[in-house]
Amino acid sequence: MERKTKRLIGKILFEILIIGVACVYIYPVFLMFLNSVKPFNEVVLDAIALPKKLALENFSYVTDKMSYQTLFMNNVIITTIGILGIVGFASLASYILDRRRTKYTRFAHAFIITPMLIPFQTIMITLLKVMNVIHLSGSRVGLGIQYWGFGIPMAVFIYYNFMKTIPKELDESACIDGASTLRTFWSVIFPLLKPVTVTVIVLDVMWIWNDFLLPLLMVNSSVKTKTLVLAAYTFVGQFNTQWQYAMTAMVLAVVPSIIIFVLLQKYIVSGVVAGAIKG
Amino acid sequence: MRRKTKEKIETFAMTIPAMILISIMIYVPFVMSGYYSLTEWNGIAKIPKFIGLENFRTIFIGSQDFANAMIFTGKYTIIFMIFTNILALTLAVILVQKLKTANLLRGIFFVPYIMSMIIVGFIWKFIFTQGFAKIFEMTHWGFLNWSWLGDWNLSFFSVVMVGVWQSLGFYIVLYIAGLQAVPSDILEAAVVDGASPWKRFYKVTLPLLWPSITTCMFMSLTNSLKVFDIILALTKGGPGQATYSVTLNIYREAFQNNNYGLGSAESLVFFFVVLVLTQIVLKGFRSREVAM
Numbered sequence: 001m002e003r004k005t006k007r008l009i010g011k012i013l014f015e016i017l018i019i020g021v022a023c024v025y026i027y028p029v030f031l032m033f034l035n036s037v038k039p040f041n042e043v044v045l046d047a048i049a050l051p052k053k054l055a056l057e058n059f060s061y062v063t064d065k066m067s068y069q070t071l072f073m074n075n076v077i078i079t080t081i082g083i084l085g086i087v088g089f090a091s092l093a094s095y096i097l098d099r100r101r102t103k104y105t106r107f108a109h110a111f112i113i114t115p116m117l118i119p120f121q122t123i124m125i126t127l128l129k130v131m132n133v134i135h136l137s138g139s140r141v142g143l144g145i146q147y148w149g150f151g152i153p154m155a156v157f158i159y160y161n162f163m164k165t166i167p168k169e170l171d172e173s174a175c176i177d178g179a180s181t182l183r184t185f186w187s188v189i190f191p192l193l194k195p196v197t198v199t200v201i202v203l204d205v206m207w208i209w210n211d212f213l214l215p216l217l218m219v220n221s222s223v224k225t226k227t228l229v230l231a232a233y234t235f236v237g238q239f240n241t242q243w244q245y246a247m248t249a250m251v252l253a254v255v256p257s258i259i260i261f262v263l264l265q266k267y268i269v270s271g272v273v274a275g276a277i278k279g
Numbered sequence: 280m281r282r283k284t285k286e287k288i289e290t291f292a293m294t295i296p297a298m299i300l301i302s303i304m305i306y307v308p309f310v311m312s313g314y315y316s317l318t319e320w321n322g323i324a325k326i327p328k329f330i331g332l333e334n335f336r337t338i339f340i341g342s343q344d345f346a347n348a349m350i351f352t353g354k355y356t357i358i359f360m361i362f363t364n365i366l367a368l369t370l371a372v373i374l375v376q377k378l379k380t381a382n383l384l385r386g387i388f389f390v391p392y393i394m395s396m397i398i399v400g401f402i403w404k405f406i407f408t409q410g411f412a413k414i415f416e417m418t419h420w421g422f423l424n425w426s427w428l429g430d431w432n433l434s435f436f437s438v439v440m441v442g443v444w445q446s447l448g449f450y451i452v453l454y455i456a457g458l459q460a461v462p463s464d465i466l467e468a469a470v471v472d473g474a475s476p477w478k479r480f481y482k483v484t485l486p487l488l489w490p491s492i493t494t495c496m497f498m499s500l501t502n503s504l505k506v507f508d509i510i511l512a513l514t515k516g517g518p519g520q521a522t523y524s525v526t527l528n529i530y531r532e533a534f535q536n537n538n539y540g541l542g543s544a545e546s547l548v549f550f551f552v553v554l555v556l557t558q559i560v561l562k563g564f565r566s567r568e569v570a571m
Binding site: 015018019022025026028029031033035043044046047048084085089090092093095096097100102104105108111112115117118120121122123124125126127129130134144146148149150152153156181182203206210212213217225229232233236243246247250253254257258260261262266269273276277 | 286290293294296297300301303304305308309312315371373379380385386395397398401402403405406409410412442444449452453456500504505508512524534547549550557567
């Protein structure tokens with residue numbers, strides 16, 4: 001009996017220790033939130049104290065100064081366009097690549113997934129030139145379309161591996177019923193791909209929403225096209241002595257991600273795992 | 280016969296959009312990089328001047344910049360890989376225990392990973408300057424008063440630390456998935472055979488976890504070789520060039536010094552380095568995986 005209590009106490013102490021570690025770990029994020037609601041003099045005087053006076057006006061000042069609504073919409077537009085294209089093109093291509101095994105599809109498969117080996121920094125210089133020529137730079141829609149090219153290789157890789165697990169008899173019976181290939185894909189196959197589609201969406205939303213370098217090259221010139229992270233970057237650069245505004249801008253940039261994470265934690269974690277293991 | 284032709288056209292039509300998009304965004308720029316790497320070009324002149332392999336000569340012999348950036352990136356990569364993998368595996372082993380708050384704790388460690396690396400860099404810049412200064416005033420712990428971003432050697436560790444802090448949650452989650460996949464009957468058999476917890480971990484869990492280790496090693500390698508955002512936000516490559524990474528070097532060479540030719544050449548060298556290193560690591564770790 002006594003050994004059992006000792007063990008229990010040990011277990012509780014262990015858990016408390018881990019909780020302590022987690023608190024220290026997340027403390028920087030907490031400090032960011034804390035200082036975003038403090039007036040200037042309190043931030044400078046004591047960065048870790050709780051606010052004596054809530055300076056919620058930081059938020060109205062910064063949202064105004066950054067034109068937060070425009071930025072938020074820009075992010076939504078760019079991410080949505082990117083995701084729709086990646087999911088649409090990649091799932092359809094993977095379906096065909098898996099079901100029709102010919103010389104051509106083998107070549108096409110290799111052609112599509114090989115770019116996963118090319119680091120973005122290797123092509124960024126000339127990419128900017130190409131995008132200027134075909135007028136995809138400097139616009140939100142253009143940037144969204146660019147993500148198609150960069151997102152499809154990994155998405156095809158993930159979809160293609162999953163496609164094998166869907167029995168071919170399903171398409172055959174749909175075909176006998178007279179459905180076209182597109183129709184079969186859309187109403188029979190695509191719904192069955194849901195778990196992989198979730199993985200692809202999770203990975204790509206996290207990537208596109210937080211991406212920095214590609215937007216920096218393509219849409220940094222105007223607030224009409226900028227993304228949240230870009231705006232936070234410029235803003236912090238301008239206000240690097242006025243930390244309270246910098247912190248507020250950063251909070252505004254990360255809050256959407258945190259809300260999405262809290263709501264969809266289960267899907268995000270399993271999606272990230274599935275993506276990494278398959279990739 | 281007609282059906283077959285129709286099928287062929289269909290196959291082509293449904294895969295070609297993906298192939299065209301990838302060609303425009305990736306293959307065309309890649310081939311162009313190959314061409315520009317042989318030229319001197321400021322981005323404005325109509326026709327780049329062909330100079331043969333001169334840019335590669337500059338990279339390998341002429342200038343110390345790229346070599347220094349390579350050394351920094353190499354050091355960063357090694358330290359980053361060691362720390363992330365050891366810490367993530369340790370925390371994963373702890374978090375798969377039956378803790379009451381396990382889910383919450385996993386969530387907490389994952390939060391930095393969902394934030395943009397630029398923001399993470401700025402948060403830490405604030406901590407290193409304002410936060411540490413205040414805690415030092417209260418506790419007088421000497422290390423808090425060091426110049427974490429201003430000192431040549433220390434800034435290296437600051438950058439690594441922030442990098443590890445940001446991505447640790449991702450690797451924890453991967454290791455947890457790996458640990459949960461270890462069949463419990465094998466572990467129970469080891470208990471019956473009288474193996475100690477340490478022995479069970481080394482002889483049973485670790486070998487069965489090897490595929491996860493391969494994945495994490497591979498991911499941490501490619502991610503750390505490409506380190507960019509965090510450095511830009513934290514130190515901008517400074518002090519001096521203490522934290523100047525290869526990607527930052529390519530970016531500066533092209534977009535700030537307007538040496539598009541030299542930048543392209545550097546980007547190609549970077550591509551081959553990444554390709555060779557990832558293949559070596561992948562091969563090395565895969566060969567040690569045990570069959571179940």
